[in-house]
Amino acid sequence: MRHRLRLLCLFVSLTLFTNVDAQKRRVYIDHSDSLVSNVGVAHNADRLIGNVIVRHQGAIMHCDSAYFYSKENRVDAFGRIHITQGDTLNLKGNSLAYDGNTSLAIIRGDVKLKDPSLELTTDLLEYNLENGVAFYTTGGTIVDSLNTLKSKIGRYYSNDKMLFFKDSVELDNKDFLMFSDTLKYNTEIKTVYISGPTTINSDSGYLYSESGWYSTITQNAELYKNSKMGNKKQELRCDTLLYDKLKGRGIAHHHVEIEDFKSRLVIKGEYGKYHEFSKKGMVTKSALLLQYDKKDTLYLHADTLRTQSVADSIPDKKIFLAYNRVRFYRRDMQGVCDSLTYSAQDSVMRMYFDPIVWAMKNQMTADSITYANNNKGAGLLNLYGKSFMVSLDTLVLYNQISGKNMIGYIVNNKLDRLDVNGNGQTVYYVKDKEGMVGVNKAICSDIRIKLKNNKIDRISFIESPKMDFFPPGDFGRGDLKLPMFRWEEALRPKNPLDVFNFDSYKKEEEIIRNIGESDEQKNVFEKVRKSLRNVK
Structure with missing residues (x-):
């Protein structure tokens, strides 16, 4: 008996709760100038005409006329639709289909939704009065205090102050224009959250990214892709x-x-x-x-x-x-040094602190070196202070030129001539058709050297040279190496990847050398990135 009584009480409680919930969801008609019930006009509906006022869960709906389906708890309204909900919602349109069971309003024709932070206009809008979510798929425009946003598809979460845009998104700000495929927008802090290809154009330039955020107030950004x-x-x-x-x-x-x-x-x-x-x-x-x-x-x-x-x-x-x-x-x-500058205006490269330049078979050193290139195969190479050029004639013999300053003339991307200005000295190995004849050692203030196929072809001594000639038997003499002699072939970069010159890249370097030059040019940067990414 007690068990039956408990079940009866539970049933009554559930029934009362259901009835109370149903009462909360009922749509009420507060006013209408006239009411007509006509089965021939609308089945199971009352026709409301003139200054119609409908109330539901704190929302007030005004219109010129409506059909009220009391059993289905829904309303179809027409003419000057105006929905208010406290001081947070102001929604207007030409026609309305409202379902009190789901709190979903579908409003059509010259739709305008206003709340304290923005105004939304579109042709067709779905708005849920319970959770404050608005949705359109036929194109819409949203205006707030800073920005005008347009898109084909949009969703507005009024409680969270968030907008979601998709397809042909445009944001118009007095300082910039933004174009995107997909983004979110916080109406409170005026920040855009990017989740698709997005371009921001202004008078000063542009920004592009596919992920991140952008403040339309400060124009600060964090972009991630x-x-x-x-x-x-x-x-x-x-x-x-x-x-x-x-x-x-x-x-x-x-x-x-x-x-x-x-x-x-x-x-x-x-x-x-x-x-x-x-x-x-x-x-x-x-x-x-x-x-x-x-x-x-x-x-x-x-x-x-x-x-x-x-x-x-x-x-x-x-x-x-x-x-x-x-x-x-x-x-x-090729070259190495500690510091270097390049001027874009005159295409001049300046090398400082122990610079070395290699031009084919020739190695050049000085206190500082400059190189001017006109991008047409011609250039000018200037060596300042303690200038020295050396080339390997055989495995053990070196042609050498030293002086205070030197000027090298590049023709068709090859060293064509070298002028020595001040304190000139040379060590030059002389050959004929049968082989090595001897070595010529000379001292002269100014010297002009003509090169052919990157080798010394002719030397002109400008005035009063002091010259000594030694036969092949004297090639071992120590004074046949000039005081500034140095041979640094081991430091010379061998290919694009070798400019990094770290031991961790040697395997990549060997692979590229085996692949060949064309593939080297194609893959060098990807290989650099992969192999160097973890190097501090």
């Missing part, structure tokens, strides 16, 4: 980009590339910085500079690579700096 930042003159590419608009600073991580289009220069590395105001950039960690043209490419590595403008008053006058363990490779010329 295939990120780019640039303008018509240069571009910064990387995986992760941290951008501070106020400071004008970008910090890049992983697969960093800075390309200067006019100078035909690319700087690569794993970490970089760029400052918009000072026009200064820096790349480090496996840093690599490439200068490319139709005929060849220069590959240059250093611990740190920098770029900066020389003067704001001179457009495009930039210099590139490389320092600590500089090594470079090009088919016709």
Whole structure:
């Protein structure tokens, strides 16, 4: 008996709870100028005409006329639809289908949704009055205090202050335009969350990424995938980009590339910085500079690579700096030094602190070296202070030239002539058709050397030379090596990858050498990245 009583009480409680919940979900008609019940017009519906007011769960709906389906707890409304819900929702349209059981309103025609933070306009909108979620698929526009956003598909989570956009997304701000495939937008903090290909264009340049966030208030950003930042003159590419608009600073991580289009220069590395105001950039960690043209490419590595403008008053006058363990490779010329600068305006490279340059079979050293290249196969090589050039004649014999300063003339990418200015000395091995004749040692203030096929062809002594000639039997004399003699072939970069010169790359280097030159050019950078990624 007690068991039956408990079941009866439970049934009554469930029934009362169900009835109370049903009462909460009932749609009520608060006002209508007239009411018509006509089965011929609408089955199981009451026709409400004139100043209709419908109430449901704190929401008030106004319209000109409506059909009220009391058994189904729904309303079809027409003419000047206006829905309010406290001070948070103001929704207007031409027609409405509302289901009180699900709290879902489908509103059509000149739809406008307003809340304290934005206004949404579209042709067709689904809005859930219970959870505050709005959804459109026919194109919509959202305007807040800073931005105008458009998309084909959109969803608004009013309680969370979040908007989700899909397909042909546009964001219009007074300072920039944003185009995207997919993004989210927080209406409270005015921040965009990127989750698809997105481009941000402004007067100063552009940003691109496929993942990250962008503040439309501060224009700061954190971009995490295939990120780019640039303008018509240069571009910064990387995986992760941290951008501070106020400071004008970008910090890049992983697969960093800075390309200067006019100078035909690319700087690569794993970490970089760029400052918009000072026009200064820096790349480090496996840093690599490439200068490319139709005929060849220069590959240059250093611990740190920098770029900066020389003067704001001179457009495009930039210099590139490389320092600590500089090594470079090009088919016709290689070099090493501690520090190096390159001027984009006049295409002049300046090498400092123990520089060495190799041009085919010739090695050149000096206190400092400059090289000017006009990209047409002609160039000028200047050696300043303690200048010295040496080439291997045989396995043990070296042709040598020393002087205070030297000027080398490059023709068709080959060293064609060398002028020695001041304190000139030479050691030159003389040959005829039958073999070695002897060695000529000379001292002369100014000397001119003509080269052919990268070998000394003719030497001209400008005035009053002091000369000694030694037969082959005297080749072992110690004084046949000039005081500044040094032979540094072991330091010479052998290929593009060798500019890194780390023991951990030797296996990759051997593989590339075995593959051949064409494949080397094609794969060198990917191999560098893979093998160097974990090197500190």
